[in-house]
Amino acid sequence: MPNRKVVKFFFDVISPYSYFGFEGITRHRSVWKTPIQMKPFYFAGVVKHSENPGLPLRVPIKEKYMHKDLLFSAQYWGIPFRLPKDYTNMMLNTSSIVPQRILVASQLRDNALMEDVARALWHRFYAYGKPIFTKSQVAEVLRDLHVKNSEELLMMSDSAEVKNILRENTDEAIGNGCFGAPWMHITDNHGKVLQTVFGSDRLPQVADFLAEPFKGPMREKKQNA
Numbered sequence: 001m002p003n004r005k006v007v008k009f010f011f012d013v014i015s016p017y018s019y020f021g022f023e024g025i026t027r028h029r030s031v032w033k034t035p036i037q038m039k040p041f042y043f044a045g046v047v048k049h050s051e052n053p054g055l056p057l058r059v060p061i062k063e064k065y066m067h068k069d070l071l072f073s074a075q076y077w078g079i080p081f082r083l084p085k086d087y088t089n090m091m092l093n094t095s096s097i098v099p100q101r102i103l104v105a106s107q108l109r110d111n112a113l114m115e116d117v118a119r120a121l122w123h124r125f126y127a128y129g130k131p132i133f134t135k136s137q138v139a140e141v142l143r144d145l146h147v148k149n150s151e152e153l154l155m156m157s158d159s160a161e162v163k164n165i166l167r168e169n170t171d172e173a174i175g176n177g178c179f180g181a182p183w184m185h186i187t188d189n190h191g192k193v194l195q196t197v198f199g200s201d202r203l204p205q206v207a208d209f210l211a212e213p214f215k216g217p218m219r220e221k222k223q224n225a
């Protein structure tokens, strides 16, 4: 049995760079043998715990650059993207706890469902500028995806089990030095963290570390047009 590594990908739908990393890593699933574990976490918890004062949106010159870089990166990944109205204010003053808990509840049912929901949330926000942060907003996404028993999923998202998993995922990242998103752990097959990685733009290095191919944006795999 080869000494297989595992990648854990921590993300939050409030983080646009998580969207790019999420697309990049899930597209590479078709060409990598390395197992990929998707881990919804709570970005605000990370920022608070790491006392990160340097969020680009809080620094005007970085905010200006980030707005351009988001469009540039979305184009690279082939993702329909425009900045929603009042973007900075919304990003800095909105909690993603509701959608993140719903993602955890979805993942408990089925990882593929969770990925469909995450992708659809980002698509709604960045392709159409519609918010994704309340239960009723996420419910619309579940309805559009024809998710079965979506009411049950929404109820489950308030359960202690779901809250604990989201907290555990967040703590797992924080415990390994996380300060932003997306965040990755590359572990050995016993779960020992060999490398921590920040940013969607580090996927070529992640691939190299895994001895896997990096195939660029694989735009032919895009799911939302």
Ligand SMILES: N[C@@H](CCC(=O)N[C@@H](CS)C(=O)NCC(=O)O)C(=O)O
Pocket: 014, 015, 016, 017, 018, 052, 054, 055, 056, 179, 180, 181, 182, 198, 199, 200, 201
């Ligand atoms: N260069 C990274 C940027 C990632 C990034 O800026 N992520 C934001 C959240 S969307 C963040 O966590 N920022 C924290 C920081 O820069 O300290 C990428 O391309 O993914």
